[in-house]
Amino acid sequence: MHGEGLSSVDSVNTDGFLEKRGALPPELLDWGRPRLRDLPWRRVRDPWAILVSEVMLQQTGVERVIDRWVCFLDRFPTPAACAASTPSAVIAEWSGLGYNRRALHLHRSAVMVVERHGGVVPFDLRSLLALPGVGPYTARAVLAFAHEADVAVVDTNVARVLARWMGRRLTSSEVQRLADSSVPAGEGWGWNQVLLDLGAGICRARQPSCAKCPLEFSCSWRGKGPDPAVGSAGVAGRQTPFEGSDRQGRGRLVATLASGPLQKDHLPTAMGWPNDPKRASRVVAGLLEEGLVVEEVNTYALPGE
Secondary structure (H helix, E strand, C coil): CCCCCCCCCCCCCCCCCCCCCCCCCCCHHHHHHHHCCCCHHHHCCCHHHHHHHHHHHCCCCHHHHHHHHHHHHHHCCCHHHHHHCCHHHHHHHHCCCCCCHHHHHHHHHHHHHHHHHCCCCCCCHHHHHCCCCCCHHHHHHHHHHHCCCCCCCCCHHHHHHHHHHHCCCCCHHHHHHHHHHHCCCCCHHHHHHHHHHHHHHCCCCCCCCHHHCCCCCCCCCCCCCCCCCCCCCCCCCCCCCCCCCHHHHHHHHHHHHCCCCEEHHHHHHHCCCCCCHHHHHHHHHHHHHHCCCEECCCEEECCCC
């Protein structure tokens, strides 16, 4: 539907928040539904599978997650299976996805689900937010994508769409309230998936395809002038390069430890900094503090080895 814009929905909000703009037009759902990406987690409604996918997708690209999500669920198909395993096994299965603390959080969440919720991922917002590493986005994603609840899911892509639609930077509360007001009744699953795809594929951070956007003629920004998404709440800034970063060294160490304990004097080489033992010691100290690595007399290992 190239070049065909959706009608603008202008309204006056009683508290002045939306000013002369209103919620996103519900017709966006009709445009986006047939264009949804075919992703494996979109074919299921199992809350544990959805939780795993959402934790994996935090700061990791979709293409990298697809195969790893399938493998992870083959090994840990339920919270009980994950909780019964060791943290080291979960971290090892996660290795290569980056930000390995997410694996530790997922294991701790599985343990909490078993101990407090009878092995069933909870389906209320408060209980989901109490799980380790689960924030507002992930909690709402479980509700919307597992239970098809009419809640708004706001990640950096959705927050960018909303800021550009409004034509100004938004606060955290404004972003969530605008998102909540936009969800058509009974369409929580589809609406959120459409917005996620719109932000990821068309309303991109760099080089947005405004001419292909269904909001082209009603968007306040339309690709002209300063981008209102820059600095707006929920919109992530540019990530520092991975190559040569502390993150890369952390990942190398975790990948090494997945095969077994490491002698302490081999630490700098394992992290890729053979000539910088001070840096290796500094970075591993952070891993120890987070609980991702444990220290023995002469070795480092993953927890629960």
